[in-house]
Amino acid sequence: MVVSETKPNPVGESKPRLDAREKVTGAAIFGDDIQFGNALLHARILRSPHPHARIISIDTRQAEALPGVKAVVTGKGFPGYIGLYLLDRHIFCRDRVRYVGDPVAGVAAISEAIAEDALELIEVEYEILKPVIDPEYGVSSEATLIHPELDQYQVASFILPQPNSNISNYFKIRKGDVDSAWDNCAAIVERKYRIPHIQHVPIEPHVAVAQVDASGGITLWGSSQSPFAQRNLIAQALGISQSDMRVIAPYVGGGFGSKAGVSMESLAVAIATKVKGRPVKLLLTREEEFFTAFVRQGLIAYFKMGCDGDGNLLAMENKFYWDSGAYTEYGVNITRASGYSSSGPYEVPNVKTDSYCVYTNHPVGGPMRGVGMPEMHAGLEQCIDELAQQIGMDQVEFRRINCVKEGSILVTGGKMHPTGLLQCLEKTAEAIGWGHKAEASAANKRRGKGLALMWKAPAMPPNAGSSAWVELAEDGRVTVGVGGQDLGQGSFTVAAQMAAAALGVPYEWVRVATPLDTRYSPYEWQTVASRLTWSMGNAVVNAAKDARQQILEMTAEAWDEDLENLDILNGMVVSYKSEREIPLENIVIYGLPKADDQGWIGGPVIGRGKFMPDYVTGLDPETGQGERAVVHYTTGAQAVELEVDLDTGQIEILRGAAAFDVGKAINPELVRAQIEGGFVQGMSSALFESLNLKDGYVQNPSFVDYRIATSSDVPGGIQSIIVEVPQDDGPWGARGVGEHSMVPTIPAIANAIYDAVGVRFDGPPFTAEKVYLTMLEAGIVK
Amino acid sequence: MGFHRINLTVNGEMEQVDVTGYMTLLDMLREKLVLTGTKNGCAAGECGACTVMMNGEPVNSCLVLAVECDQALIVTVEGLARDTQLDPIQKAIMDAGGVQCGYCTPGVLIASRALLDRNPDPSESEIRAALVGNLCRCTGYIRIIEGVQEAAKM
Ligand code: FES
Ligand code: FES
Numbered sequence: 001m002v003v004s005e006t007k008p009n010p011v012g013e014s015k016p017r018l019d020a021r022e023k024v025t026g027a028a029i030f031g032d033d034i035q036f037g038n039a040l041l042h043a044r045i046l047r048s049p050h051p052h053a054r055i056i057s058i059d060t061r062q063a064e065a066l067p068g069v070k071a072v073v074t075g076k077g078f079p080g081y082i083g084l085y086l087l088d089r090h091i092f093c094r095d096r097v098r099y100v101g102d103p104v105a106g107v108a109a110i111s112e113a114i115a116e117d118a119l120e121l122i123e124v125e126y127e128i129l130k131p132v133i134d135p136e137y138g139v140s141s142e143a144t145l146i147h148p149e150l151d152q153y154q155v156a157s158f159i160l161p162q163p164n165s166n167i168s169n170y171f172k173i174r175k176g177d178v179d180s181a182w183d184n185c186a187a188i189v190e191r192k193y194r195i196p197h198i199q200h201v202p203i204e205p206h207v208a209v210a211q212v213d214a215s216g217g218i219t220l221w222g223s224s225q226s227p228f229a230q231r232n233l234i235a236q237a238l239g240i241s242q243s244d245m246r247v248i249a250p251y252v253g254g255g256f257g258s259k260a261g262v263s264m265e266s267l268a269v270a271i272a273t274k275v276k277g278r279p280v281k282l283l284l285t286r287e288e289e290f291f292t293a294f295v296r297q298g299l300i301a302y303f304k305m306g307c308d309g310d311g312n313l314l315a316m317e318n319k320f321y322w323d324s325g326a327y328t329e330y331g332v333n334i335t336r337a338s339g340y341s342s343s344g345p346y347e348v349p350n351v352k353t354d355s356y357c358v359y360t361n362h363p364v365g366g367p368m369r370g371v372g373m374p375e376m377h378a379g380l381e382q383c384i385d386e387l388a389q390q391i392g393m394d395q396v397e398f399r400r401i402n403c404v405k406e407g408s409i410l411v412t413g414g415k416m417h418p419t420g421l422l423q424c425l426e427k428t429a430e431a432i433g434w435g436h437k438a439e440a441s442a443a444n445k446r447r448g449k450g451l452a453l454m455w456k457a458p459a460m461p462p463n464a465g466s467s468a469w470v471e472l473a474e475d476g477r478v479t480v481g482v483g484g485q486d487l488g489q490g491s492f493t494v495a496a497q498m499a500a501a502a503l504g505v506p507y508e509w510v511r512v513a514t515p516l517d518t519r520y521s522p523y524e525w526q527t528v529a530s531r532l533t534w535s536m537g538n539a540v541v542n543a544a545k546d547a548r549q550q551i552l553e554m555t556a557e558a559w560d561e562d563l564e565n566l567d568i569l570n571g572m573v574v575s576y577k578s579e580r581e582i583p584l585e586n587i588v589i590y591g592l593p594k595a596d597d598q599g600w601i602g603g604p605v606i607g608r609g610k611f612m613p614d615y616v617t618g619l620d621p622e623t624g625q626g627e628r629a630v631v632h633y634t635t636g637a638q639a640v641e642l643e644v645d646l647d648t649g650q651i652e653i654l655r656g657a658a659a660f661d662v663g664k665a666i667n668p669e670l671v672r673a674q675i676e677g678g679f680v681q682g683m684s685s686a687l688f689e690s691l692n693l694k695d696g697y698v699q700n701p702s703f704v705d706y707r708i709a710t711s712s713d714v715p716g717g718i719q720s721i722i723v724e725v726p727q728d729d730g731p732w733g734a735r736g737v738g739e740h741s742m743v744p745t746i747p748a749i750a751n752a753i754y755d756a757v758g759v760r761f762d763g764p765p766f767t768a769e770k771v772y773l774t775m776l777e778a779g780i781v782k
Numbered sequence: 783m784g785f786h787r788i789n790l791t792v793n794g795e796m797e798q799v800d801v802t803g804y805m806t807l808l809d810m811l812r813e814k815l816v817l818t819g820t821k822n823g824c825a826a827g828e829c830g831a832c833t834v835m836m837n838g839e840p841v842n843s844c845l846v847l848a849v850e851c852d853q854a855l856i857v858t859v860e861g862l863a864r865d866t867q868l869d870p871i872q873k874a875i876m877d878a879g880g881v882q883c884g885y886c887t888p889g890v891l892i893a894s895r896a897l898l899d900r901n902p903d904p905s906e907s908e909i910r911a912a913l914v915g916n917l918c919r920c921t922g923y924i925r926i927i928e929g930v931q932e933a934a935k936m
Contacts, residue, residue: 016876016877017876017879017881019881019884020876020881021868021876022884023876023881023884023887024859024862024868024872024873024875024876024881024884024887024891025819025859025860025862025863025868025872026817026818026819026820026858026859026860026888027819027860028884029818030818030821030885032818032822033812033818035816200919201917201919202883202885202919203821203823203829203831203883203885203886203917203918203919204821204823204831204883204885205822205823205824251883251884252883253821253823253883253884253885254882254883254885254919254920255883256919285825286823286824286825286826286828286829487882487883488881488882488883488884488920489882490882669879670879672879673879673882673921673925676921676922676924676925677882677920677921677922678922679922680921680922680923680924681919681922702824702826702828703824703826703828703829703917704828708917708919709922709923710913710914710915710917710923711909711910711913711914711916711918711923711926711927712910712911712914714922714923714924716906717924718922718924
């Protein structure tokens with residue numbers, strides 16, 4: 001009988017992805033696949049050819065006269081500002097262009113070709129201004145101001161722009177007394193690194209379709225990580241009600257942060273308002289994708305760190321100049337996140353950090369997988385290696401001594417929660433065979449191993465919220481409503497597993513209400529920060545519990561039993577006392593007859609749930625100190641073994657190992673898939689990727705000139721290790737892991753190259769050419 | 783504008799389509815036949831998202847003109863499964879966890895199917911070489927490669 005069966009729990013099992021079948025049959029609908037029929041208009045954008053210039057005049061008359069053109073739009077009709085944390089840009093430029101690619105005008109026409117032709121007919125007169133192309137120079141008083149109106153912009157309370165400068169956010173840490181700590185150090189390492197801009201390179205380019213209905217309501221279909229943020233920000237910029245802005249978000253063909261917030265979507269919306277009723281599609285070309293949506297901002301980082309003779313870290317002094325580009329949709333918060341995480345995953349008594357977000361005339365920096373952490377760790381984890389070597393200590397041992405443990409005092413002054421970082425370190429070191437040096441595969445090759453640690457907290461406002469609903473049909477099957485997106489990481493699958501477990505039904509009974517639609521889906525802040533499993537997961541669990549409670553209360557009353565004796569198992573309501581049982585089907589819609597058979601109780605069941613952290617305190621603006629800076633940190637370690645070819649400088653990654661403390665793996669195979677995918681993306685950024693900027697112009701916006709890892713570059717195996725030290729505020733103890741897997745990859749590879757051939761670089765990518773020339777300079781090869 | 787009438791077989795169905803001289807096979811499939819499973823990732827022959835089989839060979843459909851397809855046999859991702867019966871390559875890549883966002887998947891499946899058709903027992907390096915033109919930003923390729931190996935055994 002049912003009652004004696006053990007309670008099935010799909011959480012912790014590697015259930016198959018909900019969306020896999022759709023995706024292998026070509027049935028999955030992405031933004032560009034939605035059919036709009038012949039009414040559809042195509043948009044193209046006229047973009048600034050200059051990094052920095054004043055707009056003197058725009059003449060659109062000829063373009064408007066071209067047959068087939070339905071509208072030509074400029075910034076004239078759109079005075080509103082847009083921005084996630086700092087409202088610093090208009091939808092179309094109005095008086096000034098700030099990067100090559102800045103949108104100046106948009107055309108909607110009956111075909112893409114006609115729209116493209118119309119762009120040629122728009123005449124814009126510019127007055128060239130001096131560009132800022134270096135963030136360190138950008139903070140100086142000589143630099144041209146890119147946003148002279150900075151002090152008038154609306155800004156979130158925890159972002160601190162510096163008026164009359166190019167600094168859109170300045171974040172400080174002042175912990176202990178760094179200056180007097182240096183005297184006690186037995187070894188000090190001081191380094192400067194330059195981390196280049198890279199691009200997310202989702203294989204699906206950005207696409208947005210917008211349509212205005214008869215009553216002025218706007219619908220936007222797009223490839224989006226942030227339908228709700230887009231609703232809010234675009235409505236604000238247009239001065240309309242959020243309820244009149246509807247965003248529908250089908251499957252996303254890769255995002256990695258590039259499709260978060262608002263980038264090109266507002267252009268399609270603005271154009272649609274001028275062609276009343278007709279849908280307008282804007283699809284970025286691959287070239288546009290490389291620099292007109294978001295890029296990962298560049299970083300110039302200075303590190304100084306010291307330890308005593310026993311290897312105890314005593315002090316760190318770090319300075320970060322973030323090259324945020326022309327506007328700072330996310331850059332300001334990346335600056336903040338890198339500040340409050342600036343010690344890396346180490347306990348350091350004295351820390352001084354200055355983190356600047358600097359406007360430059362470069363492409364706009366968006367969030368990218370890891371939001372600042374891969375860039376920051378790239379240098380920091382190399383310095384840690386160097387420091388250990390200076391005092392003659394094994395690098396793993398050095399990390400073991402210094403890494404954060406439960407109760408460690410953090411860089412922001414609060415205490416570290418339980419963490420499995422030490423386990424991650426030990427397991428990764430073991431998996432890569434730390435301490436054993438294997439022979440190189442050929443006489444002209446050198447072999448090396450490298451390891452790095454990481455930590456990362458969700459970078460978000462303290463009160464970013466999630467909500468969910470759970471609804472049951474006549475057959476007892478369950479639909480879960482969420483507002484978080486599945487970008488490929490598997491969030492829908494994980495939501496279904498959690499709902500099934502919390503409700504008491506088989507996983508196969510649960511589906512997720514897609515596509516996301518702000519009109520019907522419950523609110524979710526954004527699909528960023530690796531926060532869905534944790535935050536949206538909490539909301540889904542609460543919704544499922546609410547539905548469960550409704551069902552049990554109804555049954556208790558109908559059966560005249562105590563609630564405590566009832567349960568839902570495998571889709572059956574059961575009583576442990578009376579041993580009665582009844583399937584969920586029908587009762588979740590029609591209810592149950594009352595105990596005395598005089599009428600009915602219950603009715604359609606819809607559970608609702610929400611989650612919003614209420615325990616994040618602010619940080620002191622002068623010291624960066626506070627009780628709880630973030631919700632929590634996910635920690636982890638990664639190691640690689642590689643070979644350097646002395647004849648060519650080519651690096652071959654032979655194998656990788658990685659361990660992350662995910663709190664609880666809701667779906668272990670999906671966690672491993674994230675660990676592998678992030679490793680390869682990190683490897684690609686370490687070895688190949690750089691968006692080359694010269695005087696503000698992008699030099700390599702194509703797959704031919706901007707190379708990403710292919711099937712022939714990846715190692716044969718990556719050992720992915722799951723560590724589970726539960727998180728007190730996570731569902732089943734879960735924390736996020738999507739971004740973390742690419743955070744430690746650059747320094748792990750850099751440390752391994754050093755181990756192999758004894759050279760270091762001031763930044764990635766470690767291309768064959770760069771490695772070879774550096775070895776030549778160092779006299780390692782002739 | 784001059785239209786050309788072409789006849790071809792797509793996923794086993796005879797089709798007659800009027801196309802302009804510059805329309806690509808990719809656009810014809812997506813726009814004229816509404817077979818949107820085949821994806822556009824670059825429109826320049828560099829990403830492989832648009833891979834389809836043309837007369838048994840994998841091609842980047844964004845580089846093939848529709849007019850060149852008169853009398854051709856085309857297979858797209860929609861043509862891999864028989865009714866509800868998945869092709870072994872679809873099942874294997876799905877089971878191996880080789881699908882994340884799924885945008886590269888149609889091209890990866892076609893390129894892999896084409897490989898297995900001409901070489902039923904490929905080595906790992908042959909698989910890697912066959913997929914080198916199919917960019918995937920999510921999976922890191924490892925599970926895709928495993929999936930092709932599994933499909934070869936099926
Ligand atoms: S779309 Fe054809 S190769 Fe990229
Ligand atoms: S699964 Fe996303 S690009 Fe391959």
